[in-house]
Amino acid sequence: MSGAFRIPSAGRLKQAKTARFSFDGQSYAGIEGDTLASALLANGVHLVGRSFKYHRPRGILSAGAEEPNALVEIKRDAARKTPNVRATVQELYDGLAAQSQNRWPSLSFDVGAVNDLASPLFSAGFYYKTFMWPKAAWKSLYEPKIRAAAGLGVSPDQPDPDHYSSRYAHCDVLVLGGGAAGIAAALAAAETGVRVILADEQAEFGGSLRFETGARIDGQDGFAWAQAAIARLQGMDNVRVLSRTTAFGYYAQNFVGLVERISDHLSAPGHDLPRERLWQVRAKRVVLASGAIERHMVFADNDRPGIMLAGAARTYLNHYGVAVGKNVGVYTANDSAYAAAIDLKKAGVNVAAIVDLRDHPTGPVIDEARALGIEVNFGRAVIRAGGKLRVSSMTVQPKNGGGERTIPVDAILMSAGWTPSVHLFSQSRGKVAFNDETKRFVPGTYAQDCASVGACNGTDGLSATIDEAYAAGEKAAKDADAKTAKGNKPKVDASESWSRGMLGAAPGAGPDTTVKAFVDFQNDVTAKDIRQAVHEGMRSIEHVKRFTTNGMATDQGKTSNMHGLAIAAETLGKPIPEVGLTTFRAPYTPVTFGAIVSHARGPLFDPTRKTAIHRWAEAQGAVFEDVGQWKRAWYFPKAGDDMHAAVDRECVAVRKTAGLFDASTLGKIEVVGPDAAKFMELLYTNPWEKLEPGRCRYGIMLREDGFIYDDGVVGRLAPDRFHVTTTTGGAPRVMNHMEDYLQTEFPHLNVWLTSITEQWAVIAVQGPKSRDIIAPLVEGIDMSDEALPHMSVREGKICGVPTRLFRMSFTGERGFEVNVPADYGQAVWEALWAEGQKHGAAAYGTEAMHVLRAEKGYIIVGQDTDGTVTPNDAGLDWAVGKKKADFVGIRGMARPDLVAKGRKQLVGLKTKDPKVVLEEGAQIVEDPKQAIPMKMIGHVTSSYWSENCGRSIALALVAGGRDRMGDTLYVPMPNGVIEVEVSGMVFFDETGGRLNG
Amino acid sequence: MLLIRCPYCEEERPELEFRNAGEAHIARSANISGESDDDFEKFFFIRSNPKGIIYERWRHMHGCARFFNAVRDTVTDKFIMTYKAGEPKPSKLPGVAK
Numbered sequence A: 001m002s003g004a005f006r007i008p009s010a011g012r013l014k015q016a017k018t019a020r021f022s023f024d025g026q027s028y029a030g031i032e033g034d035t036l037a038s039a040l041l042a043n044g045v046h047l048v049g050r051s052f053k054y055h056r057p058r059g060i061l062s063a064g065a066e067e068p069n070a071l072v073e074i075k076r077d078a079a080r081k082t083p084n085v086r087a088t089v090q091e092l093y094d095g096l097a098a099q100s101q102n103r104w105p106s107l108s109f110d111v112g113a114v115n116d117l118a119s120p121l122f123s124a125g126f127y128y129k130t131f132m133w134p135k136a137a138w139k140s141l142y143e144p145k146i147r148a149a150a151g152l153g154v155s156p157d158q159p160d161p162d163h164y165s166s167r168y169a170h171c172d173v174l175v176l177g178g179g180a181a182g183i184a185a186a187l188a189a190a191e192t193g194v195r196v197i198l199a200d201e202q203a204e205f206g207g208s209l210r211f212e213t214g215a216r217i218d219g220q221d222g223f224a225w226a227q228a229a230i231a232r233l234q235g236m237d238n239v240r241v242l243s244r245t246t247a248f249g250y251y252a253q254n255f256v257g258l259v260e261r262i263s264d265h266l267s268a269p270g271h272d273l274p275r276e277r278l279w280q281v282r283a284k285r286v287v288l289a290s291g292a293i294e295r296h297m298v299f300a301d302n303d304r305p306g307i308m309l310a311g312a313a314r315t316y317l318n319h320y321g322v323a324v325g326k327n328v329g330v331y332t333a334n335d336s337a338y339a340a341a342i343d344l345k346k347a348g349v350n351v352a353a354i355v356d357l358r359d360h361p362t363g364p365v366i367d368e369a370r371a372l373g374i375e376v377n378f379g380r381a382v383i384r385a386g387g388k389l390r391v392s393s394m395t396v397q398p399k400n401g402g403g404e405r406t407i408p409v410d411a412i413l414m415s416a417g418w419t420p421s422v423h424l425f426s427q428s429r430g431k432v433a434f435n436d437e438t439k440r441f442v443p444g445t446y447a448q449d450c451a452s453v454g455a456c457n458g459t460d461g462l463s464a465t466i467d468e469a470y471a472a473g474e475k476a477a478k479d480a481d482a483k484t485a486k487g488n489k490p491k492v493d494a495s496e497s498w499s500r501g502m503l504g505a506a507p508g509a510g511p512d513t514t515v516k517a518f519v520d521f522q523n524d525v526t527a528k529d530i531r532q533a534v535h536e537g538m539r540s541i542e543h544v545k546r547f548t549t550n551g552m553a554t555d556q557g558k559t560s561n562m563h564g565l566a567i568a569a570e571t572l573g574k575p576i577p578e579v580g581l582t583t584f585r586a587p588y589t590p591v592t593f594g595a596i597v598s599h600a601r602g603p604l605f606d607p608t609r610k611t612a613i614h615r616w617a618e619a620q621g622a623v624f625e626d627v628g629q630w631k632r633a634w635y636f637p638k639a640g641d642d643m644h645a646a647v648d649r650e651c652v653a654v655r656k657t658a659g660l661f662d663a664s665t666l667g668k669i670e671v672v673g674p675d676a677a678k679f680m681e682l683l684y685t686n687p688w689e690k691l692e693p694g695r696c697r698y699g700i701m702l703r704e705d706g707f708i709y710d711d712g713v714v715g716r717l718a719p720d721r722f723h724v725t726t727t728t729g730g731a732p733r734v735m736n737h738m739e740d741y742l743q744t745e746f747p748h749l750n751v752w753l754t755s756i757t758e759q760w761a762v763i764a765v766q767g768p769k770s771r772d773i774i775a776p777l778v779e780g781i782d783m784s785d786e787a788l789p790h791m792s793v794r795e796g797k798i799c800g801v802p803t804r805l806f807r808m809s810f811t812g813e814r815g816f817e818v819n820v821p822a823d824y825g826q827a828v829w830e831a832l833w834a835e836g837q838k839h840g841a842a843a844y845g846t847e848a849m850h851v852l853r854a855e856k857g858y859i860i861v862g863q864d865t866d867g868t869v870t871p872n873d874a875g876l877d878w879a880v881g882k883k884k885a886d887f888v889g890i891r892g893m894a895r896p897d898l899v900a901k902g903r904k905q906l907v908g909l910k911t912k913d914p915k916v917v918l919e920e921g922a923q924i925v926e927d928p929k930q931a932i933p934m935k936m937i938g939h940v941t942s943s944y945w946s947e948n949c950g951r952s953i954a955l956a957l958v959a960g961g962r963d964r965m966g967d968t969l970y971v972p973m974p975n976g977v978i979e980v981e982v983s984g985m986v987f988f989d990e991t992g993g994r995l996n997g
Numbered sequence B: 001m002l003l004i005r006c007p008y009c010e011e012e013r014p015e016l017e018f019r020n021a022g023e024a025h026i027a028r029s030a031n032i033s034g035e036s037d038d039d040f041e042k043f044f045f046i047r048s049n050p051k052g053i054i055y056e057r058w059r060h061m062h063g064c065a066r067f068f069n070a071v072r073d074t075v076t077d078k079f080i081m082t083y084k085a086g087e088p089k090p091s092k093l094p095g096v097a098k
């Protein structure tokens, strides 16, 4: 009922419920507890995908996270489509719908498979060689074609509707891997009472005990022992047990990233459940118990569906109760495949033959295989597999050559041995060491407080593994939080032992052959490709890897790296450790962006800052723009207004009557203390000592290199107190810059710096009627020009609340900036607005503010300057204290290049046709008829339509600009060349009379 | 994510709270305007980029906001020690042979 290949007497899922699922539209039945792979195999389905480059039919290689072939798309609904899901990891649920990938029009007939016939074109380094020239064709032709032809899966095209969660955790001992070793280590540590986290990527703990039926621990079957031990650990208050949780990255100081899959295995996940949870764990000690991964045999056509790892076939049988065929062959260079053959034979599956590359292996599994009547061949190789959509035969030959014999089979189980999973160890920056005897890379020099135990440490045999792991768990606990253990070490009653295997290509796929013997299934890399890379000059394994892409697919070469390395070493004629292992990088297996991003998306991606007056502007229908994290009112359209109409109206209103502007986002820093003036002298170019309390000055801040860093109006409230304003975007970096100098270069100065940006709301009232609007609301401040001249500041009250009232102007009109505590910002704004209505004032936004200041030639740091502009370049020499002995930037400003002739200087530009508005960023040339590439002598920094001037206006940085007054220059644009005249920067009220108008 | 010990807070705190502030022990001259072009170049532009021990400045940005100095190994990223701004460059480093 759940597949013809289900064996009733085998496996552990017998009592479970049926789960219906579909693959490529066809319905099947599986059992809850199946993976998609085991359920497909139970139904006799081996063909599940097409390969990346050659579109070769592919089956299921493994039963775990190392799977390179069985990648499918899982579709829950239109938005929930996950590509490249490993069928061997995806748990089955009722209603699961899976699709094969990388095939058209169907899995069994795929047009792209012509790539296989044309494979000489697609050899190693193909991407580098074929598509070198022309460069432009990459974007338009090669890349899209290659992506379409060689893509793996299709990205979802809708926003991810799921939510994800994220947690930080601390523990004394973190155990990664929940097989026999991990469980033993966790038990040892947990029994001491320290805080333990144990994580495993599988749904059920046990690791290789899932298939290793010969193991008995504490008088129980190995897998049953594991379940009992996990139940005990789960019952302990000091232990957290995480299943379906992959440790994907091991970072500095025992910081480990893990992803817990929470709902991908559920038929109908509740909306309250996150899909995945990211764990960021800081552990005092880490125990790595990540096991080992079986390698395939490298022989001709070893990728045919039905050819799989022996341990995987054993897992499908012993855990899932599924036979991977009815007549299987075995090809091995190590003992563990015998156990698979024996288990299958005992379950009633015919084992056609075992082909063992070794000449005279001996041992109990070999005797047992023979005793069961299985044909065993030593010193022989499988030189070829038959069949296309499914393996149909294996051709056997003595390994040193001789007569061939073809044996019909419907599956081949292979094992070249086991590779210790040193991925996390290597990520921890530990150095691996090559054991020449066992031909394995094992942990060598440790860089962090961790220990490796069991198969990932190259430890063979269950008894030795449990001993090592238990001792390591005890030691980790003691090192983390010295307490004594009081537990009992598990006792191993029976276990299996496996001898070694082989690395590299098997006979029949040697250097003299041209067969397709795959090393890396996911990236379609053959033994021949690796040899070719060496022949073409690649010497380092890192180069071989990049040239062939061996190990660079999403499986990160879990099954292929060691074979690839061995073939490269053989071709180079060097021992393996001299060729070196490629670096392992996080993530161990692919991690979703959702898990990493978690809640930090949409409105929570970045904080949004709103001023006290935001709600008023919103109610008035303002259009907002983002300035850093701030939302600023951009313009206030009236019915039928487009942006230009609104901005023109606002600009005219300010100069005709008055305008109100929310300037609250201006950065504000209070500089206080007996040495406040001395500090200001050092941080700004201007002189400050003689500025009288109650007066303001426009200040320029430089970096040490002499370039403009920030600017703003500074008011001296008292001898020891300055109210400094900065640009909106510059506030944090100016504060950091000031703190840096105060703490490290001028620590002798007695000064305190306080950010007051959010403390004060700022309402700019600008225009001829501005005083009339403010005056009725102000108490305790004489508003006359004599008492409160331009560039002065007073403290008093407005609408009954405290104010710092600045007389200053960023428009060239008589103007004020009313600072009030932010809590009163909206109330004071509304009161001023009501007064303003009596005079016909308008609210204006940032766009009008930009136009008005440009009409007056006032610069905006970051728009008219770009970090390479000196005060002189910007025409601001007047703001540099000539008599000062020191300020930040004084020496940088005097560098030869910064005082040289011909530097770009800020000037005004007037288009010959006043209606034409230049584009900001447009380049300027002297002669538009010169050959391309033209010599560019500057660029437009600001450009607007000015309704007040009745023409367009622009500011530009132009080489030697101030010596070019009245000259004609040219701005070449796609639709023709624009003629401009160089002018001064002030376009409106050149004498400045309106400041007191 | 690194753990960094702030010498003012006297606590190890996550890297997220800190910001790197470039190489340490590069003093600004008290007579900077009198410096030669070469000396200014050395002071402002030239930085060491060692494989191994580096002396650098950090700021406990989202903590006490203090600048301090740290000794770090650029190969392993390990912090060897941290100390307060203004303290001399340590002559002996704990756990480093030389």
Ligand SMILES: [Zn+2]
Pocket (backbone or CB within 6 Å): B006, B007, B008, B009, B010, B060, B063, B064, B065, B066
């Ligand atoms: Zn601190």
